[in-house]
Amino acid sequence: MTDTFDVAVVGRGIVGLAHAIAAARSGLRVVVIDRMARATGASIRNFGFVTVTGQERQEMWPLAKRARDIWADVAAHAEIKIVQTGLVMCARRPAAAAVLEDFMATEMGEGCELLTHAQLAARHGEVPYQHCAAALVSPHELRIEAREAMGAVARWMQYELGVHFTDPASVIGCEPCRVITSAGTIKAETIFVCPGDDLNALYPDVMAAHGVTRCKLQMLRLAAPAFRLPSPVMSDLGLMRYEGYSALPGADALAAQLHSEQADAVAAGVHLIAVQSADGSLVVGDSHDYGDSPDPFLHEKIDAGILEEFEAVLGQAPPTIERWMGVYASSSQQNWFTKEVDPGVHLTVVTCGAGMSTAFAIGERVVGAALNRNVMKVA
Ligand SMILES: Cc1cc2nc3c(=O)[nH]c(=O)nc-3n(C[C@H](O)[C@H](O)[C@H](O)COP(=O)(O)OP(=O)(O)OC[C@H]3O[C@@H](n4cnc5c(N)ncnc54)[C@H](O)[C@@H]3O)c2cc1C
Structure with missing residues (x-):
């Protein structure tokens, strides 16, 4: 498998989907890679509770308000029921x-x-x-029903936003403009790595430095x-x-x-x-x-x-x-972080139990900042 995209996203949990949506809505050609054929991690095991009240005051509360608004919009487009x-x-x-x-x-x-x-x-x-x-x-x-909503969001991304989801493949490593997977290499100008709680496979040193x-x-x-x-x-x-x-x-x-x-x-x-x-x-x-x-x-x-x-x-x-x-x-060090781990390769991890409530706003922020800066071109 060798293909070329503007943006590659590793991870089809809510954090990965959030980055992919932000990039696709900017008009970019986006591919999502995950070792699973559907989300099976934290993003489908949660309450589906998009919580604003009670979030940390300075950063998470505004992020949650923005993410809640994006959820409402995505839910309307992807025909996801707001249950409560x-x-x-x-x-x-x-x-x-x-x-x-x-x-x-x-x-x-x-x-x-x-x-x-x-x-x-x-x-x-x-x-x-x-x-x-x-x-x-x-x-x-x-509140949405997470185990149904994650699939509905992915389908909407695929059919309405044109996001490509690869067959299941493990990502072994990333380099500038290249994602190396168990099924081959994917080329993309910008790469967002959103591996959730997979602490050891990709960037374990960065994970450790952030106390994850x-x-x-x-x-x-x-x-x-x-x-x-x-x-x-x-x-x-x-x-x-x-x-x-x-x-x-x-x-x-x-x-x-x-x-x-x-x-x-x-x-x-x-x-x-x-x-x-x-x-x-x-x-x-x-x-x-x-x-x-x-x-x-x-x-x-x-x-x-x-x-x-x-x-x-x-x-x-x-x-x-x-x-x-x-x-x-x-992590006790921060609620989330993003780091450019290589030129054009960004690792984003939500390190608290509020990813469903904040990821859409985090993805929007990270992708916006990264795409303004990143001028790497696929070789
Ligand atoms: C029980 C529970 C209840 C919760 N309740 C809420 C709630 O109500 N509200 C709220 O805001 N938050 C809640 N959370 C937190 C929220 O679910 C998480 O913050 C969020 O789902 C994290 O999303 P993620 O995309 O980072 O991780 P995940 O959903 O785990 O997705 C990570 C994906 O990356 C893939 N991946 C990782 N490494 C690789 C690799 N090398 N190659 C290929 N694929 C890879 C994995 O296969 C996985 O699909 C809850 C969490 C849990 C567990």
Whole structure:
């Protein structure tokens, strides 16, 4: 296989697709290469929750707002259903409600409301919210069914944007203007490498310099309950995991209380996100286990911790009908990075659990900057 393109993208996860869309929409001839015939990694294992509220304030929050708008546009073009909108963040404890009050006092609170339990119950009457001290209701989010949407986005890219997806091939290395794969060499003026949590195959030194490791998460699908959730639901433990909340003044007091009252959940990185699919079933998670080689096993105790938090917020959990794990690239040094690793070869990795929420904006930014600068021509 030898072919010539303006842009080659390694990786058909959401980060790779984001770069490919930005390049194709600039009128360029784009090829996407992946070792799999369809996305099977983090990008189909997630909640499909495009989260704005709670993202880190300086950089990720604006990126998420832009990415949400691109998602809405892509969803309309690719005929992807927006399954849910918004967010209900239930503060079970007064200390959590205090964090939400802090949040509402920032610019990030714009468009959000802080409700009492009675107001929340009146608004979403059929949802059996257990007692909460307060609830933040955000209108900013949207949710797609990731396992269906990733294929729909790729098909739209192929048939409407003219993006070429190669047969499955492993990328062994990249040089300026050349992608060397297990099936031959592909020539492209500019190359974007978006390998997700594949830390060791391509640019392991750059990955190491950015402190990239892996994060393993456990996920559950529950049978359809009797109610419909208008919006995804989160709770106190999530206020510690999302920097847009955890950096606020009241967060330390909440963290101390959670460490004391829910020590096992905190140790396992358990928090609650509950979203609902078109068929009524619920996707519920998750947990966070960090390390380069996470074990591949699903631990019942962790699932029990997730379900315990679900029941504290939404009452009796329906039966579990599916379980899976997912892994994403993670780093404590930055939420994402891009680096020109060779002339015209750019490595981009989202190193936090917010790739579905930010990749479209990151791809747009990285591709725009790279294509303005890169003057390499295919030899
Ligand atoms: C359980 C779970 C829940 C999550 N929930 C959310 C959420 O609700 N909202 C949110 O914003 N984010 C969420 N995330 C995070 C989000 O899913 C990730 O940040 C994002 O999917 C990462 O996308 P990616 O393209 O970098 O990686 P991936 O989707 O893993 O794609 C990487 C691709 O690169 C390919 N590849 C790598 N190396 C090579 C090579 N050498 N040759 C060929 N192909 C290669 C792989 O085959 C793979 O297809 C969640 C993650 C998980 C695991």
